[in-house]
Amino acid sequence: MMRKMTQILDVPFDALTMKEAVEKAKSFLxxxxxxxxxxxxxxxxxxxxxxxxxMRILREADLVVPDxxxxxxxxxxxxxxxxERVAGYDLTQQLLREIxxxxxxxxxxxxxxGVAVAAAKRMKKVYPELKIIGGHHGYFDDEEEKKIxxxxxxxxxSILLVGLGAPKQxxxxxxxxxxxxxxxxxxxxxxxxxxAGNVKRAPKIFRKLGLEWFYRLATQPSxxxxxxxxxxxxxxxxxxKKQR
Ligand code: UDP
Numbered sequence: 001m002m003r004k005m006t007q008i009l010d011v012p013f014d015a016l017t018m019k020e021a022v023e024k025a026k027s028f029l030x031x032x033x034x035x036x037x038x039x040x041x042x043x044x045x046x047x048x049x050x051x052x053x054x055m056r057i058l059r060e061a062d063l064v065v066p067d068x069x070x071x072x073x074x075x076x077x078x079x080x081x082x083x084e085r086v087a088g089y090d091l092t093q094q095l096l097r098e099i100x101x102x103x104x105x106x107x108x109x110x111x112x113x114g115v116a117v118a119a120a121k122r123m124k125k126v127y128p129e130l131k132i133i134g135g136h137h138g139y140f141d142d143e144e145e146k147k148i149x150x151x152x153x154x155x156x157x158s159i160l161l162v163g164l165g166a167p168k169q170x171x172x173x174x175x176x177x178x179x180x181x182x183x184x185x186x187x188x189x190x191x192x193x194x195x196a197g198n199v200k201r202a203p204k205i206f207r208k209l210g211l212e213w214f215y216r217l218a219t220q221p222s223x224x225x226x227x228x229x230x231x232x233x234x235x236x237x238x239x240x241k242k243q244r
Contacts, residue, residue, distance in 0.1 A: 006080035008071055009236060010055065011045050013064050015080045021065050022094045028062065028184045029104055029158055036061055036173045037186040039088030041068030042233035043226055044166050049236075054167045057174045065091060067189075069210035070233055077241040085210070089191045089201065092161060099158065100127035107152055107182070110138035110163030111192035119195035133157055138164045152180040160185040163192045 005012040016024060028035040038061040040048070048055040058064060065086035066072050075082035096106065108116040116135035123130060134155045136148045152160060160182040162169040169187035177185055193199040201207070202215035217227055 004080060006075050006078045006082060008066075008074045008078060009045050009049060009233075009240065011040060011048055011058050011064070013040075013066050013071065013075070013082060015075075015082055016065065016086065017083055018086050018090060018094070021063065021086045021091055022098065024063055025091065025095050025184065025186075026098055029099070034177055034182065035063070035184050036177055037063040037065070037091075037184065038170060039065050039067035039086070039091065039187065039189070040071070040166070041066075042070035042074070043068075043229045045071065046229045046233050046236070047167060051167065053174075054170060057167075057170045060174075069213065070230060072210075074233070074237040077237055087207075087212075088186070088188050089194055092186060092188055092191055095159065095186075096123060096127055096130055099130065101129040103131075104158040105131040105133045105155075106159040106161060107133060107155060107157035108135035108161055108163075108192060109148065109152070110136075110161070110165075110169065110188070111190075111196070113137040113139065115192045115196050115198065116163075118197070119192040122195055122197055149176060149180055152182065156181060158183050161188050161191070162186065163188045163190065165189060 004015045006015050025037060038058055040058060048058055066082050067086065067088045069085050072082045072085050108120050110116065116137055120132045120135055123132065134151060136151065140148060160180060162173055162185055164172055166187060166189055173185045173187060190199060194201055202212040206212050206215040216223060
């Protein structure tokens with residue numbers, strides 16, 4: 001089926017609700033092909049303006065969802081309106097819930113040493129039937145990386161969650177998807193930290209109001225520098241709109 005896409009500063013996003021995005025991700029498990037999912041926020045869209053490789057990877061992804069209210073906002077100046085934010089964390093959770101109790105399996109790759117293990121433990125509590133068949137932290141040298149790749153190949157999970165931070169995880173997936181042979185790979189940023197309970201999601205009211213970014217800024221002030229890209233993103237979107 002043709003994808004309904006909208007371009008935000010040349011990054012194509014799938015115009016799907018959370019529910020539709022979950023269905024689409026699930027369908028990737030059954031068509032015999034390999035897929036990867038990207039969940040860019042405005043910071044990544046801005047980064048892709050300077051990073052050709054990242055832009056190519058985003059443009060070739062099988063599913064691109066707006067993990068950031070800024071992207072949803074920007075779609076008002078674009079061909080098709082995005083209806084809601086589809087946070088990578090929530091998409092991943094729903095997908096894990098869907099595969100729990102089925103034959104499908106998942107591998108947790110990324111985060112500081114110990115985090116993937118703690119995340120797996122917590123997720124086993126939430127989804128007791130989930131088959132987490134392996135994991136590895138995200139700090140490795142070339143030699144270690146070869147071992148990680150071999151480990152994933154050997155275990156052959158259906159889904160590979162890659163939490164190396166953006167854009168490292170997108171580049172890793174693009175470089176190694178074929179080799180590791182999984183059906184679906186998703187770049188999930190710091191999601192293992194949240195799954196492990198080390199980092200809290202914003203309370204629901206913040207998320208409902210589209211203010212999760214504000215909550216994160218207030219609770220992790222070290223992120224302020226990266227967030228300077230948000231106003232720049234907004235200005236770039238508005239400037240582009242004027243030129244049309
Ligand atoms: N990380 C990693 N390897 C690295 C760099 C980062 O595994 O070489 C992990 C880090 O421990 C954290 C995640 O990647 O769990 C990045 O989290 P952040 O919230 O910064 O994600 P982003 O917003 O960059 O996607």
